[in-house]
Amino acid sequence: MQIFTENNIILNRDFSDKEEAITEAGKILVEQGYVYPEYVDSMQKREQVISTYVGNKIAIPHGVNGSENQIIESGISLIQVPHGVSFGKGKTAYIVVGIAGKNNTHMDILTKLSEVVCDIDNVNKLINAKNKQEILNIIGIN
Numbered sequence: 830m831q832i833f834t835e836n837n838i839i840l841n842r843d844f845s846d847k848e849e850a851i852t853e854a855g856k857i858l859v860e861q862g863y864v865y866p867e868y869v870d871s872m873q874k875r876e877q878v879i880s881t882y883v884g885n886k887i888a889i890p891h892g893v894n895g896s897e898n899q900i901i902e903s904g905i906s907l908i909q910v911p912h913g914v915s916f917g918k919g920k921t922a923y924i925v926v927g928i929a930g931k932n933n934t935h936m937d938i939l940t941k942l943s944e945v946v947c948d949i950d951n952v953n954k955l956i957n958a959k960n961k962q963e964i965l966n967i968i969g970i971n
Contacts, residue, residue, distance in 0.1 A: 854927030863904030871896035882916035891928040
């Protein structure tokens with residue numbers, strides 16, 4: 830199974846709060862067969878422990894330690910939020926990337942993603958992308 834496909838991307842969404850955004854990122858992972866529904870709760874718990882906002886207009890929600898048994902396959906979801914969603918004071922995410930890493934692939938996925946999103950030009954391209962293929966090309970993970 831591919832880690833990241835067009836089916837894992839939602840363009841132009843608005844959310845009232847970070848919990849709603851995290852739930853949607855997790856829902857994509859569930860619907861695409863990467864995780865069990867309980868993983869979404871684990872993603873919310875992670876956010877309560879420590880913010881998954883990583884800077885550069887990006888949040889990367891993922892499960893807490895011990896949630897590995899809720900992951901079926903490694904996968905990534907991405908939601909474009911043109912108006913942004915608050916992940917705390919001064920922390921507005923315009924891109925929300927849900928991650929589920931099976932068999933210790935979590936850090937590999939984060940490393941590949943961080944190489945892309947540490948460049949603000951790439952982040953702005955993701956925010957302004959008009960179609961899912963543009964996003965797939967920028968992220969470069971499949």
